[in-house]
Amino acid sequence: MSSNDVAIVGIGMTQFGRQPGVTGRAMAVEAVTAACADAGTTWPDMQFAFGGTYSCGDADTLISMLGLTGAPFINVYNGCGTGGSALISAVNAIKSGERDLGLVLGFDKHPPGAFNEDPENVGLGSWYGENGFMVTTQFFSTKIQRYMHEYGITEDALARVAEKAYRNGSKSPTAWRQKPVPADQILSSPMVNDPLTKLMFCSPGEGAVALVVASAERARTLTSTPVFVNAAELRSRRFGSFEVYSPWLSPDREVSATTDAARIAFEAAGIGPDDVDVAQIQDTESGAEIMHMAETGLCAHGEQEKLLADGETEIDGRIPINTDGGVLANGEPIGASGLRQIHEITVQLRGHGGERQVPGDPRVGFTHVYGAPGLAACTVLSR
Amino acid sequence: MTTTRLIDDSIFTDLEGAHEVPALAGSACEGCGTTTFPRQSSCPRCGGVAMSDTALAREGTIWSATVQHFPPKPPFRFDGDFQPFGMGYVDLGAVIVESRFTEGSMDRLAIGTPVELTLLPAFTDEDGTQVLTFAFAPTHREESA
Numbered sequence: 210m211s212s213n214d215v216a217i218v219g220i221g222m223t224q225f226g227r228q229p230g231v232t233g234r235a236m237a238v239e240a241v242t243a244a245c246a247d248a249g250t251t252w253p254d255m256q257f258a259f260g261g262t263y264s265c266g267d268a269d270t271l272i273s274m275l276g277l278t279g280a281p282f283i284n285v286y287n288g289c290g291t292g293g294s295a296l297i298s299a300v301n302a303i304k305s306g307e308r309d310l311g312l313v314l315g316f317d318k319h320p321p322g323a324f325n326e327d328p329e330n331v332g333l334g335s336w337y338g339e340n341g342f343m344v345t346t347q348f349f350s351t352k353i354q355r356y357m358h359e360y361g362i363t364e365d366a367l368a369r370v371a372e373k374a375y376r377n378g379s380k381s382p383t384a385w386r387q388k389p390v391p392a393d394q395i396l397s398s399p400m401v402n403d404p405l406t407k408l409m410f411c412s413p414g415e416g417a418v419a420l421v422v423a424s425a426e427r428a429r430t431l432t433s434t435p436v437f438v439n440a441a442e443l444r445s446r447r448f449g450s451f452e453v454y455s456p457w458l459s460p461d462r463e464v465s466a467t468t469d470a471a472r473i474a475f476e477a478a479g480i481g482p483d484d485v486d487v488a489q490i491q492d493t494e495s496g497a498e499i500m501h502m503a504e505t506g507l508c509a510h511g512e513q514e515k516l517l518a519d520g521e522t523e524i525d526g527r528i529p530i531n532t533d534g535g536v537l538a539n540g541e542p543i544g545a546s547g548l549r550q551i552h553e554i555t556v557q558l559r560g561h562g563g564e565r566q567v568p569g570d571p572r573v574g575f576t577h578v579y580g581a582p583g584l585a586a587c588t589v590l591s592r
Numbered sequence: 593m594t595t596t597r598l599i600d601d602s603i604f605t606d607l608e609g610a611h612e613v614p615a616l617a618g619s620a621c622e623g624c625g626t627t628t629f630p631r632q633s634s635c636p637r638c639g640g641v642a643m644s645d646t647a648l649a650r651e652g653t654i655w656s657a658t659v660q661h662f663p664p665k666p667p668f669r670f671d672g673d674f675q676p677f678g679m680g681y682v683d684l685g686a687v688i689v690e691s692r693f694t695e696g697s698m699d700r701l702a703i704g705t706p707v708e709l710t711l712l713p714a715f716t717d718e719d720g721t722q723v724l725t726f727a728f729a730p731t732h733r734e735e736s737a
């Protein structure tokens with residue numbers, strides 16, 4: 210089942226967070242150059258590139274800055290799944306046997322308060338916006354409110370997730386949020402939508418990440434520390450899942466795209482959630498991390514309260530989650546977030562995490578991205 | 593004299609009925625029985641296109657709730673100073689609908705609270721017409737001690 214035939218051999222990432230005067234495109238070039246150098250290669254060695262951005266134009270036009278080598282550069286535009294989709298495309302290009310070395314890129318630069326949506330763009334009448342429902346934080350809040358009711362999760366657990374994110378961010382030199390924030394300050398920050406406060410939410414951000422991927426055979430010639438992509442899967446929602454901007458829900462609830470994508474990724478990898486040594490999962494807000502812990506299969510529904518109270522998802526815990534601070538500490542550049550997670554897993558599996566290194570020589574990593582309009586991308590990685 | 597209008601006639605039905613408050617208008621799939629809100633011309637569950645108009649129940653229970661503490665950006669419309677408002681989802685049996693609540697405090701919006709449909713002044717048009725939106729109100733008000 211498990212096919213270790215595609216490996217990550219180079220990684221490059223910019224600083225995340227606001228970088229006044231630096232364009233998204235310049236960040237992208239910086240990440241590509243770093244990833245190529247990390248792999249002991251250069252851009253002209255790349256046989257192909259898959260790249261995407263949500264708000265910085267056409268990724269393929271970067272070739273005029275990277276070098277006009279003639280290699281195909283394919284734009285990937287898939288909302289929050291942009292990075293994951295780019296990686297899946299690259300993995301398939303190598304698995305096909307036609308190519309053995311290529312590049313994956315994701316980058317974005319969002320101004321503060323980005324992500325305004327017009328109800329007409331998502332198929333809703335103008336009444337929906339006039340009524341005050343075009344607000345993503347309402348979705349996150351009503352979803353976690355219901356979840357807390359069903360599974361006995363408390364506000365303390367929400368605060369612990371954010372506290373961990375900022376603490377881990379303080380150990381990651383590229384993170385946006387570099388200062389630890391105590392739980393009581395998180396709980397007493399302004400309420401956005403009950404039960405979620407301002408410090409429990411991520412913000413639109415900036416950053417770029419590039420990966421060099423190779424066939425297993427080619428990887429052997431390039432690095433002594435390849436990280437294998439055991440599975441990379443993307444799934445969209447099915448009927449009955451609860452998503453943003455929903456004027457109605459079916460009383461027949463269905464599992465989310467996250468549950469589907471995670472299950473299929475673990476099956477394809479022949480590796481189970483219990484084998485995961487370090488995980489990066491979507492933490493748009495505190496509640497999302499809690500729900501995704503269970504939806505991905507990393508724990509049972511309702512178990513999160515105790516896991517968080519016992520510190521089991523801390524860097525030195527049993528199942529470290531979001532070791533670089535996740536999107537809460539790094540911000541959300543849509544095109545780059547999914548690849549930042551894979552960058553962090555690669556750092557951890559190489560043992561290069563420094564102050565935030567997961568102890569015990571982790572071997573298996575897992576990543577999960579979730580976003581509008583109800584899609585999830587998961588990867589299983591190992592060394 | 594103030595004239596009033598509904599925020600959007602197409603999301604209501606039974607406008608001339610016996611009730612003071614018109615019902616919310618949904619569509620029921622003749623194939624699989626799924627009820628949508630508002631009306632839809634096809635069924636998101638089975639893909640069927642035989643959809644019939646249905647008036648949604650006027651009473652249900654709170655499925656989830658939150659309070660909107662900051663003013664949403666346009667196209668949200670409101671009069672005067674922004675007042676935080678309750679919103680969330682109401683379980684009507686056949687369908688769970690997203691709605692405003694008449695209450696703006698979480699103490700009044702516990703999951704499971706019985707609620708009923710009402711109309712709420714939402715904002716005023718430039719010509720002075722008062723615009724009404726739908727909202728659910730708790731049916732049993734327990735006074736807090």
Ligand SMILES: [Zn+2]
Pocket residue numbers: 621622623624625626635636637638639640
């Ligand atoms: Zn149907």
